[in-house]
Amino acid sequence: xxxxxxxxxxxxxxxxxxxxxxxxxxxLMTVVNYAFNDTFGNNAFFWVGVEWxxxxxxxxxxxxxxxxxxxxxxxxxxxxxxxxxxxxxxxxKKGVWASVCLVLFAxxxxxxxxxxxxxxxxxxxxxxxxxxxxxxLIGIDFNLGQNASAAWVSVIMMDVxxxxxxxxxxxxxxxxxxxxxxxxxxxxxxxxxWAVFRYVELPKLKGVLLIAVLLRFMDSFMIYTxxxxxxxxxxxxxxxxxxxxxxxxxxxxxxxxxxAAFSIMYFLVxxxxxxxxxxxxxxxxxxxxxxx
Amino acid sequence: MSTSTVQPTDKAGLRRLASYAMLIVxxxxxxxxxxxxxxxxxKPNVEILNQLTLIPQNPTLGNYANILTDPTWYMGYVHSxxxxxxxxxxxxxVALPAAYAFxxxxxxGDKHLFFWLLTNRMAPPAVFVLPFFQLYSSIGLFDxxxxxxxxxxxxxVPLAVWILEGFMRGVPKEIDETAYIDGYSxxxxxxxxxxxxxxxGIGVAAFFCFMFSWVDLLISRTLTSTEVKTIGVAxxxxxxxxxxxxxxxxxAGVLTIIPGALVIWFVRNYIAKGFALGRV
Numbered sequence: 245x246x247x248x249x250x251x252x253x254x255x256x257x258x259x260x261x262x263x264x265x266x267x268x269x270x271x272l273m274t275v276v277n278y279a280f281n282d283t284f285g286n287n288a289f290f291w292v293g294v295e296w297x298x299x300x301x302x303x304x305x306x307x308x309x310x311x312x313x314x315x316x317x318x319x320x321x322x323x324x325x326x327x328x329x330x331x332x333x334x335x336x337k338k339g340v341w342a343s344v345c346l347v348l349f350a351x352x353x354x355x356x357x358x359x360x361x362x363x364x365x366x367x368x369x370x371x372x373x374x375x376x377x378x379x380x381l382i383g384i385d386f387n388l389g390q391n392a393s394a395a396w397v398s399v400i401m402m403d404v405x406x407x408x409x410x411x412x413x414x415x416x417x418x419x420x421x422x423x424x425x426x427x428x429x430x431x432x433x434x435x436x437x438w439a440v441f442r443y444v445e446l447p448k449l450k451g452v453l454l455i456a457v458l459l460r461f462m463d464s465f466m467i468y469t470x471x472x473x474x475x476x477x478x479x480x481x482x483x484x485x486x487x488x489x490x491x492x493x494x495x496x497x498x499x500x501x502x503x504a505a506f507s508i509m510y511f512l513v514x515x516x517x518x519x520x521x522x523x524x525x526x527x528x529x530x531x532x533x534x535x536x
Numbered sequence: 537m538s539t540s541t542v543q544p545t546d547k548a549g550l551r552r553l554a555s556y557a558m559l560i561v562x563x564x565x566x567x568x569x570x571x572x573x574x575x576x577x578x579k580p581n582v583e584i585l586n587q588l589t590l591i592p593q594n595p596t597l598g599n600y601a602n603i604l605t606d607p608t609w610y611m612g613y614v615h616s617x618x619x620x621x622x623x624x625x626x627x628x629x630v631a632l633p634a635a636y637a638f639x640x641x642x643x644x645g646d647k648h649l650f651f652w653l654l655t656n657r658m659a660p661p662a663v664f665v666l667p668f669f670q671l672y673s674s675i676g677l678f679d680x681x682x683x684x685x686x687x688x689x690x691x692x693v694p695l696a697v698w699i700l701e702g703f704m705r706g707v708p709k710e711i712d713e714t715a716y717i718d719g720y721s722x723x724x725x726x727x728x729x730x731x732x733x734x735x736x737g738i739g740v741a742a743f744f745c746f747m748f749s750w751v752d753l754l755i756s757r758t759l760t761s762t763e764v765k766t767i768g769v770a771x772x773x774x775x776x777x778x779x780x781x782x783x784x785x786x787x788a789g790v791l792t793i794i795p796g797a798l799v800i801w802f803v804r805n806y807i808a809k810g811f812a813l814g815r816v
Contacts, residue, residue, distance in 0.1 A: 253641035256633035257649065260693055263630055267690040268656050271667030331562050334555035346804040348563060351570070353807065354796030358753040358768045359789045366576060366782065367569040374572050377588050405569065408562075413808035437551065455812050466660030469753045473772065487662035491754070494666040507663040518655045525815055 272511075278504035296505035306506060308481065309489040316485060317464045320403045324460060325453070327404070328411025333441070335416055346416075349409040361473025364402040368394075368474070388475060392482035395475045399483050402470055407463070411456045418452035419445065451528045458521045462514070486510060570793075576786035584782045599787035609788065612767035615681065619756065619764070622685035624745040627692040628700075628738060635700035636726065640712065650701075653694035657813070664690065665758045672759055679763045684756045685749075692745040695813065699744060702814020703737025736806070737814075743803050744810040750795065767792060 279296055281289040300306050331349075336342045352360070370376035370386055379386040386394045422445065430440045468487035471477065477484035477492070484492070490510065494503035576584055577599050578592040587593075603609040637643070638650055668687050669678070677683040711733070715725040731738065753768040760766055771788050803810070 247640060247642040249643065250641040251643045253637035253643045253646075256637035257643075259630040260634040260653070260697060261649070263626070263686075263689050264653065264656055264693050267668075267687055268659070271664050271671055274667040274670060275663065327562075330558060334558045343801075343804060345559065345563075346807070347800050348566065350800055350804060350807045351793075351797065352566060353811070354747055354751075354793075354800060356751040356753070356768060356792045358771060359792050362771060362785060362789050363569045363573050366786065367572050372576075372584055372588070372782065374568065374588070405566065409566070410808075410811055414812060417808040452808075452812070455815060459811065462658045466662065468660075468662055487660055490660075490662045491665060494662075495669075495758070500666070503666065510660060510663055514658050514660065515655055518651070518658045521658070522651050522654055525813075528815065 275504045275507050278500045279508050282501055292501070296501040297509070300502050300505045300509070303502070305481075305489065309484055309486050312482075312484065313465065313486045316400070316403075316467075317461055319400055320407070320464050321457060321460055323400070323404050324408045324411050325457060328408050328456070329415050329449070329453070331408070331412045332415035332419060333445075335412070337420075346413065349412055351409075352406050353409055355406075357469035358473050360402065360406050361470045364398060364405070364470075365474045368398045388479075390479055392479055395479060395483050398474055399471045402474060403464065403467070406470065407460060411453075411460065414452045414456045415449055418449040422448045451524070451531075454524050455521070458517060458524070462517055462521075465513070465517075573786050573789050576782060577790045579783055581781065581783045599783040600791075602781075602784045603787055603791065608765065609767075609770060609784070612765055612770040612788075613791065615760075615764045616750070616756070616767045619681040619684040619688070619766075620746055620749040622681055623688045623692055623749045624742050626685060627689055627696045627745045628742050631693055631696035631700055631741065632731070632738070633726075635697050635704055636730070638697065638701045639704035640709065650697075653697055654813075657691050657694040657698070659690065661691075661752070661754045665754060668755065669758050678759060679761050681764055683759045684764070684766075687755050687759055688749045688752065692748055695748065696741045696745055698813035698815075699741045699810060700734070700737055700814070702809070703734045703740070707733050740803060740806045740810050743799060743806075747796065750792075 277289070280291060280293060282292045282295075335345050355363070365373075365388075367373045368376045368386065368388055370380050376386045376388075385391060386397075388395050388398055426444050426448075427440070430444055435443070466487050467485060468491065471483050471485060472488055475483045477488045481489075490503060490506055493499045493506065575590070575592065578595045578597070579589070580594060580596050580598060583589060583593060638646060664687075672678045672683040672687070677686070707730070711729065712725065715729055716722075720729070753772070756766045757769050757772070760769065767788065771785060771792075800807075809815075
């Protein structure tokens with residue numbers, strides 16, 4: 245990529261810079277301020293150093309939320325990625341049916357998140373929901389409000405329902421970009437279906453799958469609205485993930501210091517994963533150029 | 537049937553059958569919860585609560601009528617649409633020149649800036665709720681459409697920049713150069729020649745800004761109270777009230793799905809691209 249050096253291009257970027265700085269940097273400064281200070285109100289702050297970080301790192305509550313968050317994120321990844329690849333492989337390659345599949349698959353992606361929550365809340369209820377009621381008929385007590393495992397199954401099923409299509413669409417886009425010649429070569433070699441997948445399709449899908457994994461990890465790592473509507477983080481704190489816990493802390497209890505310290509650590513994780521995402525993107529672009 | 541000559545086709549046929557079965561099961565899994573919501577939206581509350589029926593026994597449009605006649609409901613849509621459209625316009629407008637700069641020039645700090653934008657797309661809204669609340673309260677914008685629209689810029693501007701940059705890099709640089717030689721000013725070139733070339737990219741960016749602003753609940757709920765009651769807030773209020781009005785809730789949910797369902801056909805080939813920030 246031989247782009248001419250031109251520092252006046254900064255003027256074109258300036259509006260974006262100002263706008264995002266306004267909505268990102270100023271709030272983050274506030275967070276940093278709270279993280280290192282304590283207050284008795286009246287805007288009087290005094291320095292407490294890393295006290296809040298210590299407190300947060302020593303609290304079981306934070307570790308509990310983090311643990312649940314990691315279990316949640318890795319579970320949905322373990323389900324959505326293989327399922328997404330399998331569905332993408334099963335999809336018609338072209339024609340009207342391919343379009344119909346794309347449209348139907350994409351539908352859950354475009355539903356407001358609180359409505360996704362509402363849909364699953366009513367779908368899983370034992371009295372008026374199809375799922376909960378049917379499970380009740382075969383003798384499974386699926387009471388979201390009291391049964392922690394039912395709550396977990398619901399939020400995981402909901403996320404699989406909501407986001408597997410994203411993996412499908414990405415994998416499908418990746419499959420579309422494989423030239424026919426590759427398949428013909430494999431046919432001449434009499435490669436088995438598995439061999440075609442393993443040595444032709446999977447290597448070509450590597451890039452999009454990495455994007456899918458990172459996007460799904462990030463978005464599930466900050467999930468708030470859907471589980472909040474379905475379970476409210478309960479029963480107890482069984483489905484209280486990081487964001488739910490943070491909002492509870494910050495807006496519910498106004499524990500500004502711990503919430504801010506929590507936020508900063510949360511943000512560092514995000515930064516790390518974003519960096520991985522960025523590196524992969526840059527490498528993909530470079531690879532594409534080499535192939536052209 | 538068991539001769540070796542037909543076996544390969546048999547196997548391929550079985551595999552195709554398995555593929556179709558899998559697609560159908562997956563589609564059913566996707567459709568069932570939505571069907572249930574739509575089904576509920578056409579039932580009176582008595583029927584919802586007293587019997588489980590697969591199709592409404594007494595189909596009614598009462599739930600929809602409730603929404604269209606009650607200002608707290610229909611104004612919810614108006615308020616939500618207002619800040620969503622405001623946000624989409626702001627995001628795409630500021631992102632256009634920036635994406636052009638990123639795709640055409642290298643300048644000091646460009647890579648860092650591009651990465652920093654990405655981190656904002658990835659940032660958890662939960663981290664920002666409290667500082668946003670304080671920021672917009674202190675500048676007197678709390679409980680206005682503009683506050684929500686500006687707050688959503690946090691993730692939508694980076695999204696728009698990344699998507700547009702992805703489309704712009706596909707346009708050959710020779711076009712720019714020819715236009716400049718022909719005496720076009722930058723602005724005239726950009727609006728007359730370049731923007732029509734990437735019109736599908738602009739459409740996709742606008743669609744995704746619209747969508748991500750439309751699906752958010754947390755930030756819009758935090759930044760509004762009495763003046764601007766968004767549809768998301770109206771829905772969560774109903775679900776936590778004592779006498780649960782499930783029929784109206786379901787109808788409200790169905791109505792929020794409609795904007796996405798209307799445009800989905802036109803953007804079907806770009807959905808993966810949009811979610812992957814223009815990189816697929």
